[in-house]
Amino acid sequence: MKEYVFDFTHRVKYYETDKMGYVHNSNYFRFFEIGREEAMRNLGISYDEMEKRGVMMPLIEQYAHYHTPAVYDDNVIIRTYVKEVPTVKIHFEYKVLRMQEGKEILLCQGWNKLCFVDEKTRKPMRCPIWLQEKLEKVLSE
Numbered sequence: 001m002k003e004y005v006f007d008f009t010h011r012v013k014y015y016e017t018d019k020m021g022y023v024h025n026s027n028y029f030r031f032f033e034i035g036r037e038e039a040m041r042n043l044g045i046s047y048d049e050m051e052k053r054g055v056m057m058p059l060i061e062q063y064a065h066y067h068t069p070a071v072y073d074d075n076v077i078i079r080t081y082v083k084e085v086p087t088v089k090i091h092f093e094y095k096v097l098r099m100q101e102g103k104e105i106l107l108c109q110g111w112n113k114l115c116f117v118d119e120k121t122r123k124p125m126r127c128p129i130w131l132q133e134k135l136e137k138v139l140s141e
Helices: 026-042 047-052 129-140
Strands: 004-011 059-066 075-082 089-100 103-115
Touching: 004 026, 004 129, 026 059, 026 075, 026 089, 026 103
Parallel strands: none
Antiparallel strands: 004 075, 059 103, 075 089, 089 103
């Protein structure tokens, strides 16, 4: 199987930086969320649609490793990966990059896991078939 990879460009806002002028570490988790949301939207699946179908995806675990800082007004690439078809949990991996002199500079990399939860019962559930099928399609191309 292949991996699903989606790039989304985000311009760093002033409020995302700290007193030193660097993107505050907590904002990389926001970048991960932006990447995840846009990657899902690119597949034709919005969080709104999932919730209308009774599926919620709470975050259960995440990790980040910081390499070099981003600063105000940088255009960063949020690269999101899905490498396997989910069952009860879905695992996303991320790289936050900056283009510099034609090369990608790794700023941060990390991952997170979300589980599928039935909106009404609030109990874990298997990944919906319609989502599995969309991911199987892009992972097999």
